[in-house]
Amino acid sequence: xxxxxxxxxxxxxxxxxxxxxxxxxxxxxxxxxxxxxxxxxxxxxxxxxxxxxxxxxxxxxxxxxxxxxxxxxxxxxxxxxxxxxxxxxxxxxxxxxxxxxxxxxxxxxxxxxxxx
Amino acid sequence: xxxxxxxxxxxxxxxxxxxxxxxxxxxxxxxxxxxxxxxxxxxxxxxxxxxxxxxxxxxxxxxxxxxxxxxxxxxxxxxxxxxxxxxxxxxxxxxxxxxxxxxxxxxxxxxxxxxxxxxxxxxxxxxxxxxxxxxxxxxxxxxxxxxxxxxxxxxxxxxxxxxxxxxxxxxxxxxxxxxxxxxxxxxxxxxxxxxxxxxxxxxxxxxxxxxxxxxxxxxxxxxxxxxxxxxxxxxxxxxxxxxxxxxxxxxxxxxxxxxxxxxxxxxxxxxxxxxxxxxxxxxxxxxxxxxxxxxxxxxxxxxxxxxxxxxxxxxxxxxxxxxxxxxxxxxxxxxxxxxxxxxxxxxxxxxxxxxxxxxxxxxxxxxxxxxxxxxxxxxxxxxxxxxxxxxxxxxxxxxxxxxxxxxxxxxxxxxxxxxxxxxxxxxxxxxxxxxxxxxxxxxxxxxxxxxxxxxxxxxxxxxxxxxxxxxxxxxxxxxxxxxxxxxxxxxxxxxxxxxxxxxxxxxxxxxxxxxxxxxxxxxxxxxxxxxxxxxxxxxxxxxxxxxxxxxxxxxxxxxxxxxxxxxxxxxxxxxxxxxxxxxxxxxxxxxxxxxxxxxxxxxxxxxxxxxxxxxxxxxxxxxxxxxxxxxxxxxxxxxxxxxxxxxxxxxxxxxxxxxxxxxxxxxxxxxxxxxxxxxxxxxxxxxxxxxxxxxxx
Numbered sequence: 001x002x003x004x005x006x007x008x009x010x011x012x013x014x015x016x017x018x019x020x021x022x023x024x025x026x027x028x029x030x031x032x033x034x035x036x037x038x039x040x041x042x043x044x045x046x047x048x049x050x051x052x053x054x055x056x057x058x059x060x061x062x063x064x065x066x067x068x069x070x071x072x073x074x075x076x077x078x079x080x081x082x083x084x085x086x087x088x089x090x091x092x093x094x095x096x097x098x099x100x101x102x103x104x105x106x107x108x109x110x111x112x113x114x115x116x
Numbered sequence: 117x118x119x120x121x122x123x124x125x126x127x128x129x130x131x132x133x134x135x136x137x138x139x140x141x142x143x144x145x146x147x148x149x150x151x152x153x154x155x156x157x158x159x160x161x162x163x164x165x166x167x168x169x170x171x172x173x174x175x176x177x178x179x180x181x182x183x184x185x186x187x188x189x190x191x192x193x194x195x196x197x198x199x200x201x202x203x204x205x206x207x208x209x210x211x212x213x214x215x216x217x218x219x220x221x222x223x224x225x226x227x228x229x230x231x232x233x234x235x236x237x238x239x240x241x242x243x244x245x246x247x248x249x250x251x252x253x254x255x256x257x258x259x260x261x262x263x264x265x266x267x268x269x270x271x272x273x274x275x276x277x278x279x280x281x282x283x284x285x286x287x288x289x290x291x292x293x294x295x296x297x298x299x300x301x302x303x304x305x306x307x308x309x310x311x312x313x314x315x316x317x318x319x320x321x322x323x324x325x326x327x328x329x330x331x332x333x334x335x336x337x338x339x340x341x342x343x344x345x346x347x348x349x350x351x352x353x354x355x356x357x358x359x360x361x362x363x364x365x366x367x368x369x370x371x372x373x374x375x376x377x378x379x380x381x382x383x384x385x386x387x388x389x390x391x392x393x394x395x396x397x398x399x400x401x402x403x404x405x406x407x408x409x410x411x412x413x414x415x416x417x418x419x420x421x422x423x424x425x426x427x428x429x430x431x432x433x434x435x436x437x438x439x440x441x442x443x444x445x446x447x448x449x450x451x452x453x454x455x456x457x458x459x460x461x462x463x464x465x466x467x468x469x470x471x472x473x474x475x476x477x478x479x480x481x482x483x484x485x486x487x488x489x490x491x492x493x494x495x496x497x498x499x500x501x502x503x504x505x506x507x508x509x510x511x512x513x514x515x516x517x518x519x520x521x522x523x524x525x526x527x528x529x530x531x532x533x534x535x536x537x538x539x540x541x542x543x544x545x546x547x548x549x550x551x552x553x554x555x556x557x558x559x560x561x562x563x564x565x566x567x568x569x570x571x572x573x574x575x576x577x578x579x580x581x582x583x584x585x586x587x588x589x590x591x592x593x594x595x596x597x598x599x600x601x602x603x604x605x606x607x608x609x610x611x612x613x614x615x616x617x618x619x620x621x622x623x624x625x626x627x628x629x630x631x632x633x634x635x636x637x638x639x640x641x642x643x644x645x646x647x648x649x650x651x652x653x654x655x656x657x658x659x660x661x662x663x664x665x666x667x668x669x670x671x672x673x674x675x676x677x678x679x680x681x682x683x684x685x686x687x688x689x690x691x692x693x694x695x696x697x698x699x700x701x702x703x704x705x706x707x708x709x710x711x712x713x714x715x716x717x718x719x720x721x722x723x724x725x726x727x728x729x730x731x732x733x734x735x736x737x738x739x740x741x742x743x744x745x746x747x748x749x750x751x752x753x754x755x756x757x758x759x760x761x762x763x764x765x766x767x768x769x770x771x772x773x774x775x776x777x778x779x780x781x782x783x784x785x786x787x788x789x790x791x792x793x794x795x796x797x798x799x800x801x802x803x804x805x806x807x808x809x810x811x812x813x
Contacts, residue, residue: 029440033585038740057740
């Protein structure tokens with residue numbers, strides 16, 4: 001799959017920052033026996049970690065909206081929408097989205113590192 | 117009747133007096149919860165007392181099946197009394213834990229323990245077969261110890277310096293001998309400091325969590341009960357029991373060489389494995405060190421693990437879901453240990469921490485904030501953070517030994533703390549928005565009340581988060597298949613048929629399993645809830661079958677996927693006891709026990725007007741996943757029932773249907789004389805009448 005374009009400085013900043021309380025995104029951490037638990041996620045980094053959980057449930061439409069509106073990352077939002085469209089199971093979709101978000105996170109960390 | 121030891125131990129801590137109750141006096145209730153409720157009813161004259169009142173009675177009961185070979189039915193212990201955790205008042209409640217305590221208690225010659233009064237200074241109870249002593253904690257310096265140190269200290273005291281595996285004569289040279297160590301049930305600092313979310317802990321991680329019984333023990337100045345026995349349990353038909361077990365495990369249990377469905381933790385055919393919910397924080401791995409399975413007495417499929425390092429030993433379920441944000445797996449495992457060592461309820465800590473973090477992110481809570489809170493969330497994810505947090509709950513200070521009002525508030529439980537902080541008031545109150553995700557009786561959310569109806573309705577019509585997984589298997593089976601791909605163990609139609617065929621006395625009413633929005637307030641759902649209340653009250657909480665393995669509804673190893681429930685429960689029961697008990701007898705007795713409990717709650721002050729969820733359950737749609745059986749154009753399917761809330765008015769109508777089905781007064785929820793007399797509970801009706809709380813009808 002095509003790599004994500006390098007993020008500009010503003011996007012790097014947004015991706016690596018926490019969001020305001022009202023801009024958090026809520027996922028459901030589904031763990032055997034303990035039930036689906038609402039979990040507030042306060043940053044791009046936390047969303048990435050959440051997607052590596054055992055059984056993460058995040059409404060894909062809501063995630064796409066969050067990336068577009070809160071992170072203002074149009075490119076990633078589009079790719080996430082494509083992954084949702086093309087996936088065969090939610091597991092596959094979640095893993096693919098997690099990989100792309102990790103890629104974006106790494107880009108941003110590298111950009112921040114090289115600037116430092 | 118076999119399976120009994122003949123006597124229940126009665127310990128009056130106020131007078132330091134030890135007496136006994138003949139088990140036969142309560143045999144009609146069989147054991148566990150039924151016996152506990154009946155004993156509580158008889159001994160606690162004023163049911164309106166607070167859980168911290170010395171007159172509160174705590175029962176710790178076994179069943180005839182404990183300590184036998186009944187698979188997933190021999191290792192539980194039932195705890196009851198007036199709790200201190202629920203809100204707005206502490207209901208008469210129950211909890212339950214696994215391990216080897218009930219077996220050891222019976223091997224020492226006792227069917228249960230009744231704790232009354234309050235000791236003058238901290239004590240522990242030392243049971244060695246028939247020798248029972250109330251001992252001062254000072255000589256062993258037990259008060260102040262965490263649960264693990266306390267147990268180790270008692271083991272050393274009772275067993276001396278011998279190595280593990282050495283023979284021990286616990287009651288002197290003339291008594292029997294054993295290689296076992298005492299089974300100890302104890303509280304940690306949380307209980308000593310009257311934290312309302314304090315647990316009782318046995319061995320590494322068997323926890324009697326809900327109800328705050330750790331704090332009740334703390335108020336009674338009771339640190340621990342240690343029991344060691346060398347006796348055996350009389351089984352009516354040992355060969356029949358062995359054959360029943362072999363048949364059950366051969367026909368209905370897992371086959372590791374022939375796995376027939378995705379791994380589910382709450383079915384009879386689940387295979388043995390530690391069911392840990394530890395996450396995978398980036399950079400960490402699942403435990404890779406040496407480990408071995410561990411299970412309760414008699415279990416064919418243990419669900420815990422012991423590890424070479426000892427970190428996280430026996431932890432499972434919510435105790436391992438807590439602090440999934442830890443920066444490493446090692447920290448998460450140690451977090452589980454912290455809960456157990458300090459004796460803190462995992463669910464409260466887990467969901468409560470999510471709430472505190474939200475308040476912190478909103479700029480409301482933290483050092484120097486509106487809610488001045490000594491925990492620095494910059495360290496969130498570290499071991500230092502979680503250790504301080506658990507200590508705050510357990511010691512009710514800032515976690516470093518200094519006074520803190522906010523930390524003291526945490527010891528009241530999160531709903532009471534939120535109330536003190538003014539967070540429950542107004543249209544944006546945290547129970548209105550759902551920021552505080554505690555839907556029933558001030559207890560944290562578990563399975564979703566807005567979708568898993570028997571769970572939510574059963575909890576609010578009872579006294580606690582029911583934590584009974586009988587129907588919850590459907591949620592998991594379908595959700596796993598939706599997520600991972602593949603097909604559930606049974607079609608929706610098969611599931612509905614298999615389940616409802618077994619739901620005696622309502623068998624055959626297929627609509628009991630229609631979780632759709634159109635049906636969610638119907639009399640059919642009232643039957644579902646009633647069946648669940650009656651089944652669990654007897655078979656799970658009185659006969660003490662394990663919640664994680666029973667009932668056995670859909671079973672892919674069984675002919676036509678029809679599990680063993682309905683036949684196996686009474687088969688095991690009768691092999692042990694020698695009675696001719698039917699499945700329906702158990703359901704009827706479950707109904708009798710449920711009615712007795714409702715009478716106790718009524719005497720405590722319950723009225724139907726009190727029976728309502730937190731506001732958010734009515735006002736905020738559920739946004740998570742849930743697929744349950746429902747009808748679509750007349751055909752059964754697994755339907756997405758996410759996105760709904762509970763209609764308050766319709767739920768009130770549902771309550772009336774439920775009360776009428778149970779034979780209770782729909783205007784008040786009070787049990788009626790007619791119903792109670794039909795259940796041979798006439799004296800209970802008399803007591804209700806004396807207190808002007810007898811229902812009409």
